[in-house]
Amino acid sequence: MRGIFYFSATGNSLYVAQRLRNTLGGDIRYIPTYTGDGSEFEEIIIVSPIYSFGLPVHVYDLIPKLTKSVPVWVVLNYGGMSGGADAFTYRLCKEQGLDIRGIYLVKMPENYTLVFSVPEFYKNATLKSAPKAIDKIAAQIAAGEGCIPKRKKTKEAQYLQNRPTWHLIVKDFTVSGDCIRCGKCVGICPTENISIVDGKVQFADKCVLCLGCYHRCPQKAIRYKEKIKSDRYLNPNVREADIGKDL
Numbered sequence: 001m002r003g004i005f006y007f008s009a010t011g012n013s014l015y016v017a018q019r020l021r022n023t024l025g026g027d028i029r030y031i032p033t034y035t036g037d038g039s040e041f042e043e044i045i046i047v048s049p050i051y052s053f054g055l056p057v058h059v060y061d062l063i064p065k066l067t068k069s070v071p072v073w074v075v076l077n078y079g080g081m082s083g084g085a086d087a088f089t090y091r092l093c094k095e096q097g098l099d100i101r102g103i104y105l106v107k108m109p110e111n112y113t114l115v116f117s118v119p120e121f122y123k124n125a126t127l128k129s130a131p132k133a134i135d136k137i138a139a140q141i142a143a144g145e146g147c148i149p150k151r152k153k154t155k156e157a158q159y160l161q162n163r164p165t166w167h168l169i170v171k172d173f174t175v176s177g178d179c180i181r182c183g184k185c186v187g188i189c190p191t192e193n194i195s196i197v198d199g200k201v202q203f204a205d206k207c208v209l210c211l212g213c214y215h216r217c218p219q220k221a222i223r224y225k226e227k228i229k230s231d232r233y234l235n236p237n238v239r240e241a242d243i244g245k246d247l
């Protein structure tokens with residue numbers, strides 16, 4: 001059995017994981033709630049967004065915990081600039097002694113849109129081109145075709161510098177009067193970083209900058225630096241309720 005491990009805040013990685021599963025078969029596991037070492041599977045595929053030219057905290061932390069005796073493939077998705085995250089991830093897996101067979105890249109709509117917006121036509125074009133790219137990756141994995149990133153340069157230094165500041169982002173989040181205290185943000189946060197105290201949404205200091213709360217609040221009440229920005233992103237081809245589930 002194949003295990004497809006994913007981390008996702010706005011559905012892109014879940015979409016990639018589900019499409020891979022449709023072709024290759026397997027069980028889907030949500031990384032933040034997974035506690036094993038992957039040894040119950042014969043093969044592992046990790047599906048992850050690229051964060052700051054590197055990996056989200058949960059994905060980075062999973063890699064050293066995985067069994068070394070099972071082949072691993074990684075499928076990274078990103079909004080526009082991969083910054084050598086494929087080469088960085090390959091090296092990380094090697095250093096941890098994993099049986100890493102390949103790292104693949106697929107472009108998906110950008111969700112780091114706190115200060116800019118992605119034009120609708122561009123988002124739609126990206127969504128349109130993704131299935132073909134994912135199916136090609138599935139075929140390569142099915143054929144056992146390894147894919148080793150050739151590039152030498154990565155932006156790893158920038159990633160390692162940025163990552164320790166991610167938890168600070170919530171200092172710039174405010175919650176507008178549109179909040180209806182539905183508790184959705186509390187439930188979807190992968191680090192239990194949000195609570196409602198005395199009727200007010202509060203953030204602690206464990207944020208991993210996934211932006212799930214920002215994009216998925218039904219009221220668009222969570223704002224960055226008080227900016228009144230109406231665009232939020234959620235992959236239209238997944239069921240939102242499935243984000244965060246094992247499937």
Ligand SMILES: Cc1cc2nc3c(=O)[nH]c(=O)nc-3n(C[C@H](O)[C@H](O)[C@H](O)COP(=O)(O)O)c2cc1C
Nearest residue numbers: 008009010011012013049052053078079080081111
């Ligand atoms: C904190 C953060 C950092 C990001 N950094 C990058 C980046 O360095 N390069 C890039 O192309 N996209 C970057 N993105 C965009 C995501 O990789 C991309 O939109 C991804 O498909 C989101 O996956 P998800 O919907 O499964 O959460 C970043 C997103 C976030 C939230």
Ligand code: SF4
Nearest residue numbers: 179180182183185217
């Ligand atoms: S999801 Fe939005 S509306 Fe619901 S409690 Fe959180 S901030 Fe308020």
Ligand code: SF4
Nearest residue numbers: 189207208210211213
């Ligand atoms: S506070 Fe929001 S952005 Fe930070 S980890 Fe939780 S859901 Fe993600």
